Amino acid sequence: MKNKVHEFKNHLMSGISYVLPVIIAGSLVVAVAKIVGFLFGETDLNAFADSGGMLHYAYLFEQVGWTAIGLLNIILGAYIAHSISGKPGLAAGLVGGALASSTNAGFLGAVLAGFFAGWLTNWVKNNVKLEGSFASAVPLIILPLITVGATGILMALILGQPLGWLNTTLLEWITDMTQSSTNNVVLAAILGGMIAFDMGGPVNKAAWMAGNALLISGVYLPAIMVNAAICVPPLGYGLATLVKKNNFSNELKESGKGSLIMGIIGITEGAIPFTLKSPLKLIPLNVVAGAAGSATAILLGAHDVMPPVGGVYGFFSVGSGWAYVIGILVGALIIAFGSNALVNFNDEKQVASQAEVVKSEDDIELDFDTL
Structure with missing residues (x-):
């Protein structure tokens, strides 16, 4: 049991270690854009989305930062899966993390999707075997079909809605706090x-x-x-x-x-x-x-x-x-x-x-x- 907990923690920490530089970089970019806005007496750069001039470029730069920050769930899901099963788990982990964002399942959804994708990938690698000329189809066709498809079903049809509700409820609670x-x-x-x-x-x-x-x-x-x-x-x-x-x-x-x-x-x-x-x-x-x-x-x-x-x-x-x-x-x-x-x-x-x-x-x- 202790070994399982240790493995779980290591996979989670691996995913977070890949997220860290992206979030830090994104926050810095957004902060720089905000500072440019403050220098011009503006606090909301969204008002300059369709205009020209310096503040429009500051707005575009801010969007670069928000794009980086928005990758959190995708990177987290992908690299938890990668930590568990290596490169074959990346595709399902990426899709699971993206669905965690689109369904509003958030950080918790990305974690669950990453672990599911990684464990399922290992199961397919160890249990789905084909002989002869069909053997090469397993890593290229069958494995991604099963892992991406199953992770998609899990996040889009089963866990997406309840985790989205949980995430929204927690967010509202902390916002109220x-x-x-x-x-x-x-x-x-x-x-x-x-x-x-x-x-x-x-x-x-x-x-x-x-x-x-x-x-x-x-x-x-x-x-x-x-x-x-x-x-x-x-x-x-x-x-x-x-x-x-x-x-x-x-x-x-x-x-x-x-x-x-x-x-x-x-x-x-x-x-x-x-x-x-x-x-x-x-x-x-x-x-x-x-x-x-x-x-x-x-x-x-x-x-x-x-x-x-x-x-x-x-x-x-x-x-x-x-x-x-x-x-x-x-x-x-x-x-x-x-x-x-x-x-x-x-x-x-x-x-x-x-x-x-x-x-x-x-x-x-x-x-x-x-x-």
Whole structure:
């Protein structure tokens, strides 16, 4: 059972790893187009779809970004299937992801379609055999016919409508939550804590995908919450090496420089070398800091004006960008002072002890996947 869960997680993470650069690139393109619009005093570039001039070109550039963002479900479905069954699963995965978008089944539909396409492809490869001159027809004709056809039936006729309803209901519920300042802070704390929990692992990616799947539907605030929390752990440990230099080995002092840069850019994996020194103490600290940082940003008034750009420098894409930056700093400072108070990063005996404790815990699994 454990192996099956591990396989499932790996296939899902593989699909998400292919989605990441596309969503990031699309968000950046949209943000640049929006900034051009703001410089001309315009907030809605759709009004210039049929006109000429600079703002028309800004509108066209914005559409490039939205096209990239709109590929999320297609890429996710395709590369989950690819992770399971290789190239033969791509066709059905692509179709399943496209149908997840067209039926409004969304992120969940793309995930289910990808797994179904991959598993069905493996079944056909292992069980449908032809002899002689007909053998070459299996990979070229029979396999894609069965896999694409079955995935299409599953998504268009069976799962599309109920998943579309579920997706719409969840979207409405989260949209209603974002209308309440109290609910916003709670949601920010939850997403921020998830982001900081395993820094690139499945919990982190689940929160990231939640924020960016909503972004496709025009709900930007959860993505702001996620982006703020992503910066907190690496920036916090980078600052920790400056706050109390003598508490760190020379190796970690050097890692701290890289961690500062990764914090500014928005790459949580920069915190991993520090967290692994004493995970049972530092993972809870990371979660508290991520939750506090994200919640503080929202509490102070960070809000959505365009698809948000990640990293500390992404403040320009956030309404009340100063609140976004302060939230990140609050979370980072919790780690900077808290980690120095909890752990002696020069104490190799403590490091070894903590590492052994984590290895001996069967129910703790940290999978730090890099971008």
